[in-house]
Every structure is written in structure tokens, then in C-alpha cells.
Amino acid sequence: MMSNMTIHVGIDLGTSTIKVVCGSQVYMIPSIIGEPNPGWTGMSLDKSLVNNMVLIEEDQEWYVGELARTQSEVKRPLASEGQMKSAEETFIAIKAALGLLVDEDEDVIVSTGVPVATSMNVMKNLSRMLKGQINIEIRNDATNEIKSLTINIKKTLVLPEPFGTYYMVLKSKGEETAVDTVIIDIGHGSTDILTMYQGRPMRTASGSLVEATDTLTSRMAKALGEKTGAIIKPFDLMMTIKKGKDTVMIGGQTYSIKEIREYYAKQISKIIIDEVLRLISTLPPDAFVEYYIICGGGAYNFGESIKEAIISGKLVSKPDHVVIPENPVLSNAMGFELVAKTQ
Ligand SMILES: Nc1ncnc2c1ncn2[C@@H]1O[C@H](COP(=O)(O)OP(=O)(O)OP(=O)(O)O)[C@@H](O)[C@H]1O
Ligand SMILES: [Mg+2]
Numbered sequence: 001m002m003s004n005m006t007i008h009v010g011i012d013l014g015t016s017t018i019k020v021v022c023g024s025q026v027y028m029i030p031s032i033i034g035e036p037n038p039g040w041t042g043m044s045l046d047k048s049l050v051n052n053m054v055l056i057e058e059d060q061e062w063y064v065g066e067l068a069r070t071q072s073e074v075k076r077p078l079a080s081e082g083q084m085k086s087a088e089e090t091f092i093a094i095k096a097a098l099g100l101l102v103d104e105d106e107d108v109i110v111s112t113g114v115p116v117a118t119s120m121n122v123m124k125n126l127s128r129m130l131k132g133q134i135n136i137e138i139r140n141d142a143t144n145e146i147k148s149l150t151i152n153i154k155k156t157l158v159l160p161e162p163f164g165t166y167y168m169v170l171k172s173k174g175e176e177t178a179v180d181t182v183i184i185d186i187g188h189g190s191t192d193i194l195t196m197y198q199g200r201p202m203r204t205a206s207g208s209l210v211e212a213t214d215t216l217t218s219r220m221a222k223a224l225g226e227k228t229g230a231i232i233k234p235f236d237l238m239m240t241i242k243k244g245k246d247t248v249m250i251g252g253q254t255y256s257i258k259e260i261r262e263y264y265a266k267q268i269s270k271i272i273i274d275e276v277l278r279l280i281s282t283l284p285p286d287a288f289v290e291y292y293i294i295c296g297g298g299a300y301n302f303g304e305s306i307k308e309a310i311i312s313g314k315l316v317s318k319p320d321h322v323v324i325p326e327n328p329v330l331s332n333a334m335g336f337e338l339v340a341k342t343q
Helices: 066-071 087-101 120-129 163-172 213-228 234-242 258-280 299-312 331-341
Strands: 006-013 017-022 025-030 032-034 053-056 061-064 075-077 107-114 132-140 146-160 181-186 191-197 207-209 247-250 253-256 291-295
Touching (some): 006 087, 017 331, 025 066, 032 066, 061 066, 087 107, 087 120, 087 132, 087 146, 107 120, 107 331, 120 146, 146 163, 146 331, 181 299, 191 258, 207 258, 213 234, 213 247, 213 258, 258 299, 291 299
Parallel strands (some): 006 107, 107 146
Antiparallel strands (some): 006 017, 017 025, 053 061, 053 132, 132 146, 191 207, 247 253
16 A cells, blocks of 8 residues: 555535545535444444444544434534534544545545634634544444544645535636636525635625525425424425425325425525625625526525526526536535645
8 A cells, every 4th residue: 555645535514414525435424423322233234334433532432423313312413503613523523524534544635615604713723623643533333343543634724615616616617716606505504605706705795594495394394284283394304305205195195295395495595596686786896796506405496496586687697607516415525625636
């Protein structure tokens, strides 16, 4: 094995899912860490490390991602109100993710995105922690196998989440990365809007909204609950939406959700568009937004109606300047991997 190989990792720290991309390795990890809840080890059918991750620290163990989501009694989401809460807790999840990707003691360059609303302080702390020699020890809770390694992080970039998609899309279009662009990243718990002006994020024209995919499932759950008298959890509707189903089964009866989904998707798209218009109205008069890019899992539900509104509002000169990337959920992490490679 060659020593001192450098691997480039792109990470997108979403409020619901952390995405990690490194070459052909792609992982999606729920953004949750939790306290261990031992018992019944080894019964899980799924013995993959990604779904059974325990991070071993000097004084404590943490369940990370799917294992925390399903097994921890005490668990903490890494983000709330559209921002990463603490650099320390985020660091735990990132260490586990790097442990998944890296097999030997290797050099690593990391480029990671955080929600737009994340405080400068958390961003600074995170980039400070993600530097130099880091020991990682992770255990597979299903097999009890332990993986220990030391990585050397040569460089870490902490950037606003939607920047990854911006970088990837402009590169693929052969554009200079200085073209004024608005990126609308519709996630689970928040929508992030990043405005790039003269190649730099424009703070005053960027921001985030709580309206996102979660809003759609919550409103749908409420409406369905009123119609059927049953208690419906928004989370269960998320799976229905993801699978593209038009009906749900409640108390043995089938109900169509097509109309209410379309109704609320339109309402939420309007809220997002209004915010985009408000933000771009703060741009200096010489700014000329050439591209609008829509990404995040919400692009599946709101992408087309937002695209239509941008085109019919004549915000772009050509319809193909409103872009929804092929894989809107992974596009940030994929773009960050490219960013890491330029370092
Ligand atoms: N193929 C799909 N079809 C429909 N909806 C989808 C699809 N894939 C993901 N979603 C929805 O998108 C949401 C997750 O999007 P995403 O992974 O972009 O969020 P996130 O990055 O974790 O959150 P945030 O960007 O708010 O920090 C979920 O609510 C999920 O149900
Ligand atoms: Mg996201």
C-alpha cells in the first residue's frame, strides 16, 4: 500500500441527513447522535457499518446516525431551526463518517457544507477541530468489530451548504464560478437560499426559511387527520412522498393524497419564491442573476413549481438557466468533493 495518499472528501451536513461522498463511496447518515443503549447485539439483519456505527471516545461512546435514530433512548439531532447547534457534536458525526470512508492511516482533505444559518462561531470551531492528526475508533454494533485509525487532515473548508451544488453546476456548464447565481436548497427542516454575487456569498441576500419538506408533510398530516379522525404522523407521510405514492392507507381504507399534496406544495413554493424575491431585491443594481439552481430533497416536490414561477416571472433570460441537478439530494456533497480536489 502506498503511503501518504491523499483522499478528498465532500460532506454535506444537512439538518436531517449527512451526506458523504468520496469517489464511488456515498453515504447518507441521519443527523443524530445518541447515548448507547446496549442489549440484543448481533440480532440485526443489517450488519453494515454505516447502520451500526458506534464512535468510541476516550471517556464515552456514541451511537451515530441510523443506530442512534433507531436504538438510542437519549438522542440529539445535530441541527435545529436550520442550523448546526454545536461544533463538538457535529465533530462526533464527522469523525464517524470519516471512519467509514478511510481504511488506512491516510491524508485527507475535507470540504464540508453547513446550513446557511449556522453561526460563524460554530463554523470556526468546526474548521479548527477538523485539522491535523485525528484518532478515530469505531465499532460495528452488529458484529462488534472495531476499526481504529489515525488520519491526518491536511485541510478543511467549511462552507454554506448550497455552495456545493453551485460549484458543481457551474463547472458542468463550463461557466466561470463568478457568475451571479441564486441557489435554493430545499431540505427537510429548512430551505437555505444562497446568493452568489461576484463569486462570493452575499450575506444580506442569503438566508433561510423554516418552510421545507417537513412543512408539507405536517400540513398534509393535519389535513388527513381532520378528514379521517385518525392520528397521522408527518414522518410516515415522508416515506409516502419519497416513494412517489398518490394514496395512503388509513384504518384499512385508501385515501388519495394527490390533491392535498399539490395544494400545499403550491402554497409552500409561493412562500419560498416570495423570500427569494425579497432577498434579491437587496442586491446592488449592478448584480445580474444569471442562474437559479434548485436542490435538496425538496426539489422533488417543489422544484417544478418554483422553476415555473422563476421563468414566468422573467427572472432569467433563458429557461435553461433554471437548473435542477440530476441528483438534488447529493449535489452539495458531490460539489464539495470537487472543491476538496482543487485544494
Ligand atoms: N426522491 C425523493 N422524492 C421526494 N422527496 C424526497 C426524495 N428524496 C428526499 N426527499 C425529501 O427531502 C427531504 C430531505 O432533503 P435533504 O436531504 O435535502 O434535507 P437535509 O439536507 O437533511 O436538510 P436541510 O437542507 O434542511 O439541512 C426529506 O423530507 C425527504 O422526504
Ligand atoms: Mg441539505
